[in-house]
Amino acid sequence: MAWDFGISKEEEAYRQKVADFLDKELTEEISRQSWEDLGLDVEGRAFAKKLYDAGLMGWSWPVEYGGKGLPPTYDFILIDELGKRWGAHVPNDVAYTMVGHTVLRRGSEAMKKEFIPQIIRGEIEFSLGYTEPEAGSDLANMRMTAVEDGDYYVINGQKTFNTESHYAEYHWLAVKTDTKVSAYKGISLFIVDQRSPGITIRPLTTMSGERTNEVFYDEVKVPQNRLVGEKNKGFYYMMEALGSERNYVFVPSRYLPYLNMIVDYAKNTTFKGVPLAENPMVRDKIAQIAVEIDISTLLADHARWMEWNHLPMTCEPEITKVFVSEMEQRMVDSVMQILDQFCQLKEGSKWAPLKGRIEWEFLHSFMTTIGAGTSEVGRTVIAQRGLGLPRG
Numbered sequence: 001m002a003w004d005f006g007i008s009k010e011e012e013a014y015r016q017k018v019a020d021f022l023d024k025e026l027t028e029e030i031s032r033q034s035w036e037d038l039g040l041d042v043e044g045r046a047f048a049k050k051l052y053d054a055g056l057m058g059w060s061w062p063v064e065y066g067g068k069g070l071p072p073t074y075d076f077i078l079i080d081e082l083g084k085r086w087g088a089h090v091p092n093d094v095a096y097t098m099v100g101h102t103v104l105r106r107g108s109e110a111m112k113k114e115f116i117p118q119i120i121r122g123e124i125e126f127s128l129g130y131t132e133p134e135a136g137s138d139l140a141n142m143r144m145t146a147v148e149d150g151d152y153y154v155i156n157g158q159k160t161f162n163t164e165s166h167y168a169e170y171h172w173l174a175v176k177t178d179t180k181v182s183a184y185k186g187i188s189l190f191i192v193d194q195r196s197p198g199i200t201i202r203p204l205t206t207m208s209g210e211r212t213n214e215v216f217y218d219e220v221k222v223p224q225n226r227l228v229g230e231k232n233k234g235f236y237y238m239m240e241a242l243g244s245e246r247n248y249v250f251v252p253s254r255y256l257p258y259l260n261m262i263v264d265y266a267k268n269t270t271f272k273g274v275p276l277a278e279n280p281m282v283r284d285k286i287a288q289i290a291v292e293i294d295i296s297t298l299l300a301d302h303a304r305w306m307e308w309n310h311l312p313m314t315c316e317p318e319i320t321k322v323f324v325s326e327m328e329q330r331m332v333d334s335v336m337q338i339l340d341q342f343c344q345l346k347e348g349s350k351w352a353p354l355k356g357r358i359e360w361e362f363l364h365s366f367m368t369t370i371g372a373g374t375s376e377v378g379r380t381v382i383a384q385r386g387l388g389l390p391r392g
């Protein structure tokens with residue numbers, strides 16, 4: 001099948017509608033609430049409602065749960081247009097781009113009816129509860145348990161790096177439900193109300209000032225109907241979701257604002273009377289950033305195209321993830337060299353170029369090759385699943 005990444009007239013009309021809306025309604029302040037993990041604050045929630053009221057959410061979701069039943073292209077257009085404006089995300093990003101799809105695939109009818117319409121309306125957010133102190137890359141090593149007790153499961157243990165927990169309504173929680181079998185066969189997924197008695201959430205602040213969390217469970221009772229799909233199939237559901245999640249989470253358009261900023265800066269800043277844009281080193285570095293953003297866009301479009309044509313994806317979304325996250329670090333490095341010592345100035349500082357965004361982006365960029373799986377593990381997936389190489 002030939003690749004065809006073009007969009008239809010209807011999709012272009014939707015893109016234009018989204019673009020017009022965002023140009024009017026999306027402020028830099030709102031977009032920061034998502035990429036700095038500041039939480040769906042008052043403005044973020046109001047913006048989510050406006051997006052929904054403008055009729056722009058849920059076009060790719062099934063009609064019976066409040067969507068329009070159209071292909072995933074519509075959601076890709078939505079996240080790309082948001083990304084072009086200060087790197088913004090869908091306000092309830094985890095729910096809309098990750099959890100919702102697994103609920104649709106594996107949740108009970110009652111679960112879909114309860115959660116999907118609220119996700120489309122932007123009313124609820126989830127926090128991913130996978131990582132534990134001894135289980136990051138090796139998720140099968142998780143220790144947290146859920147034990148059946150009448151109509152409930154009783155959950156005990158600890159998660160770490162659960163980023164949205166301090167403001168999300170729900171925890172998308174992976175725990176052991178059978179400790180006697182191989183870990184891959186003994187993990188289940190639950191939807192837990194984050195305000196349940198027995199849950200304690202403690203902040204972990206990253207070096208760029210973003211907040212993530214440790215989450216402790218002490219005899220937390222979760223109703224049976226909050227088990228997602230079948231008991232002990234959680235690991236399989238998590239792996240099943242990975243490819244498609246990467247197609248929604250690693251969005252190259254989010255780097256375009258940086259490219260535009262550095263192009264403007266080079267054109268409008270002089271050094272010893274000569275515009276920076278005339279310096280060959282500066283021009284080379286900016287051109288290279290443009291090349292890499294284009295490559296990452298093609299990689300992302302290819303993986304997304306496979307998804308919407310229902311082709312089996314082995315490692316294509318992982319290739320996008322590894323490339324996009326490492327590209328972010330190369331981009332920051334190049335921009336810092338162009339800004340020279342000014343790159344260290346923080347936002348708010350009188351002389352900070354690009355509003356101090358690069359100082360923040362430098363500190364933030366370390367997590368991109370760790371969060372959602374490290375580059376080393378990503379390359380292992382590509383080698384084994386994509387290229388058929390043996391386990392190391």
Ligand SMILES: Cc1cc2nc3c(=O)[nH]c(=O)nc-3n(C[C@H](O)[C@H](O)[C@H](O)COP(=O)(O)OP(=O)(O)OC[C@H]3O[C@@H](n4cnc5c(N)ncnc54)[C@H](O)[C@@H]3O)c2cc1C
Nearest residue numbers: 128129130131136137161162163367370371372373374376
């Ligand atoms: C800011 C931030 C936000 C996060 N948000 C969330 C979240 O919301 N929810 C959530 O569940 N998790 C979240 N995570 C956790 C993230 O997914 C894990 O940090 C990541 O999977 C790595 O796990 P680890 O930290 O335990 O490192 P480890 O797995 O201990 O890895 C340490 C080092 O060893 C390498 N390594 C490990 N195994 C292998 C291997 N088999 N082959 C080669 N190298 C290997 C790794 O690449 C890494 O360099 C977040 C992490 C960060 C930093």
